[in-house]
Amino acid sequence: MNKIQTSRNDSVVAYLASEYPAISHTFIFREVQELRKSGLDIKTASIRRPEMLIKMTDEEKGDAENTLYIKNRSKINILSDHLRLLIKSPHRYYSMLINTCQFSRKGHFGLLKSSGYFIEAGILVNWALNNRVEHIHVHFANPAATVAMISACFGTVSFSLSIHGPDIFYNIDNNLIADKIKRASKIRCISHFCKSQLIRVVPYSYWNKFHIIRCGVDISKFTPVDRAENAIPTILCVGRLVPAKGQHILLEACALLKKRGTIFNLTFIGDGPDRESLELLAKDLNIHDSITFTGALGQDLVKYYYDTAELFVLPSFAEGVPVVLMEAMAKEIPCITTRIAGIPELINDNEDGMLIAPSDTVTLADRIELLLKNRPLQEKIGKNARKKVANLYDLEKNCKQMADFFLKTF
Numbered sequence: 001m002n003k004i005q006t007s008r009n010d011s012v013v014a015y016l017a018s019e020y021p022a023i024s025h026t027f028i029f030r031e032v033q034e035l036r037k038s039g040l041d042i043k044t045a046s047i048r049r050p051e052m053l054i055k056m057t058d059e060e061k062g063d064a065e066n067t068l069y070i071k072n073r074s075k076i077n078i079l080s081d082h083l084r085l086l087i088k089s090p091h092r093y094y095s096m097l098i099n100t101c102q103f104s105r106k107g108h109f110g111l112l113k114s115s116g117y118f119i120e121a122g123i124l125v126n127w128a129l130n131n132r133v134e135h136i137h138v139h140f141a142n143p144a145a146t147v148a149m150i151s152a153c154f155g156t157v158s159f160s161l162s163i164h165g166p167d168i169f170y171n172i173d174n175n176l177i178a179d180k181i182k183r184a185s186k187i188r189c190i191s192h193f194c195k196s197q198l199i200r201v202v203p204y205s206y207w208n209k210f211h212i213i214r215c216g217v218d219i220s221k222f223t224p225v226d227r228a229e230n231a232i233p234t235i236l237c238v239g240r241l242v243p244a245k246g247q248h249i250l251l252e253a254c255a256l257l258k259k260r261g262t263i264f265n266l267t268f269i270g271d272g273p274d275r276e277s278l279e280l281l282a283k284d285l286n287i288h289d290s291i292t293f294t295g296a297l298g299q300d301l302v303k304y305y306y307d308t309a310e311l312f313v314l315p316s317f318a319e320g321v322p323v324v325l326m327e328a329m330a331k332e333i334p335c336i337t338t339r340i341a342g343i344p345e346l347i348n349d350n351e352d353g354m355l356i357a358p359s360d361t362v363t364l365a366d367r368i369e370l371l372l373k374n375r376p377l378q379e380k381i382g383k384n385a386r387k388k389v390a391n392l393y394d395l396e397k398n399c400k401q402m403a404d405f406f407l408k409t410f
Contacts, residue, residue, distance in 0.1 A: 011407050012041045014133040018144045020046035021060040023296050024240055027323040028139050034399040046142050055298040069128050070120050081126035092154045099153040107176045121150035127156050141168045143160035147185055155156035162188040164320030166341050176201050185409050188213045191321050191342030215323055222330035227308045233372045234265045238324045241272035247314035253365040255285040262369050271296045281323045306331050317358045321346050330389045332382030336367050352384040
């Protein structure tokens with residue numbers, strides 16, 4: 001990527017996350033790295049320390065060493081941070097406090113939670129002042145975004161958001177979505193579907209804040225390999241083991257495949273609260289011998305499983321536009337997923353993947369069986385899938401748009 005000539009060489013952008021780096025959100029780490037390559041000065045802050053840093057790459061571990069972890073700040077340092085802000089500008093400090101109280105009433109946070117947000121915001125603002133940070137960007141309109149919005153009330157930093165959905169769309173009011181849109185300098189939407197859900201909650205006069213910039217993957221790293229046809233075909237599913245991912249439906253579909261005489265191995269990469277339930281269901285369906293649960297894995301190991309899979313399946317009930325689908329598609333692995341939210345913008349049914357209705361167990365089994373028994377169809381869809389990702393979901397291309405997004409903020 002050619003380095004971008006900034007109009008202000010001293011401009012610093014901070015990426016704030018609830019957890020950074022996070023094993024389930026590696027795309028944020030990759031985006032930060034790519035933006036740094038473009039010439040932007042990107043610093044990172046996180047509400048809490050990563051839970052699974054030991055499983056991550058050396059590059060991620062290195063970035064963690066230079067990240068502010070807000071909840072790990074000592075009490076004396078927290079007091080010092082807030083005292084410095086109060087001395088610097090009592091008016092700004094009280095403005096931040098008053099706005100926190102107003103947000104608390106709107107979002108029904110309660111005293112304890114709103115106090116926590118205010119304390120975290122004070123730490124973040126003082127850190128931003130010490131590191132010449134003028135702008136804070138947050139992926140997801142979550143509590144970290146609330147902290148960024150409160151921080152902006154001090155008046156020395158602005159903030160912007162990358163909004164994915166769909167969780168925040170279910171509770172617009174408590175998530176303060178309208179307030180965040182109105183107060184943010186810009187909003188990055190990862191899909192047209194995402195944008196459509198946001199423009200319905202604010203007046204037309206705010207719609208010019210929305211910019212569609214897709215997520216992406218490094219297609220030079222996610223490359224196809226020559227796959228030997230496995231004696232037993234391998235199905236791969238990558239994602240947290242949570243109800244929204246629909247993994248129980250995939251197990252039920254696999255039970256149907258077994259009854260039809262179709263052999264397979266299914267690997268789940270990821271962990272979460274549904275793991276025990278999924279393991280019990282696999283036993284109840286008598287398919288447990290064909291199912292592997294790896295737990296959460298770092299990216300280096302995930303790539304190995306991509307290279308040995310014939311098929312990628314993600315039967316989700318709720319998604320934004322999953323980056324794991326982009327990764328599999330870039331590696332020319334045919335994907336079967338659900339026709340929800342922004343996914344149809346990534347996949348055209350029967351062209352560069354297959355789409356089913358969410359919770360449709362029978363059709364899911366039918367599509368898996370069709371692809372497993374048709375190698376030429378696998379290859380055709382796989383090649384089309386990589387072309388789609390290269391055209392619209394290439395990390396380098398899309399990060400150029402993100403760099404422009406930030407440079408026009410200052």
